[in-house]
Amino acid sequence: MVIAIGFEGSANKLGIGIVKDGEVLSNCRRTYITPPGEGFLPKETAIHHRQNVLQVLREAIDKSGVKVSDIDVVCYTKGPGMGAPLATVAIVARTVAQIWNKPLLGVNHCIGHIEMGRLITGAKNPIVLYVSGGNTQVIAYSKKRYRIFGETIDIAVGNCLDRFARIIKLSNDPSPGYNIEQLAKKGEKYALLPYCVKGMDVSFSGILTYMEERIESLLKDGYTEADLCYSLQETVFAMLVETTERALAHCEATEVLIVGGVGCNERLQAMMHQMCVERDAKLFATDERFCIDNGVMIAHAGAEMFNSGTRMKWEDCFITQRYRTDEVETTWRED
């Protein structure tokens, strides 16, 4: 039996969660929300995490009902992500690991998402579409690694959506992506946007620039903001479904799992579901509690690592802004 606590703070979400053998005991989170038209920057995000981390930690421990002496391993996000927020949260993880005399494990953020998705949905060996504000990857498992089949060659899909929300001054509360999704439901008229699939890779920065440059004229031409949200979603999600479908066909897989913050978008899930039905595959997705960055995913992935014998040297418990999914050997997977 393993009880693990996980600390996550690689972007604007601060999350701490506790799991016991895959059972979620607590999952506490605070989000740093910026005013409409503004994104979150590393320094201010780190200050937000510093101001909230101890309160969230107290909450996570109290809600879980476990005694700290029963915790087996302290896990934190080692990367990838923004340096200052990552470092802030890692400081607290290193401090409490020593106070409680518990082993410390640095977890790859992407691996956290994948393992959390597999745990919650029960997907066995899915093609993973990992879509968030910082990452866009199509992933398949093979021989002890999560291999990246395709990815964005510039900005992440969530970054494209977030920045479009800033252009039209949508609220960042609860998240820009959620507000785009709601507004898109009222959209009817499709505006033709660039469609940028390059083999297995995708590109979003050109679509964003296209929007930035033409927003005034598109609005004058009779497109509403809702129409543009709708058009943007349809275009970028179609690109993601296309690349995921190709990976699915190539690997002859039967499961698709969507993880990451953009993964709770129901329109993306619906489009992916349609593709899965046509290919006799099964779609797995989760809701915002586990899709959006959280501490539990770090705790769970860390517990899997710990269980399979992974230990980390103290010298290695730093943070790193760049940390690719395929750098991690998945010691816990036997297939």
Added chain:
Amino acid sequence: MTEESLLTINIEIPFPSNRTAELAYHVLRVDAEPKKTIQKEVTHKEHLLIVKFQGSSSKQLRVAVNSVFENIILINETLDAFGDSISETYTHFT
């Protein structure tokens, strides 16, 4: 760059106990300075945490010192909130 042009800042922070100073040392020693032009050396002696900074740019030095102070404050707040009984040794360095 000649040795003369290097600026040095030494700080000594007293902690409530030798153990907490040692704990803070282990927390801080693993993070490398983001700027390669700044050298940071962390040590501890009895109840003192000692940090030595070296670099040629005073602006970069100030940023590095501020960042260490911020981190020490966070460590202290964590100790205040969760350090009722601090393990006397840490047995998982491997």
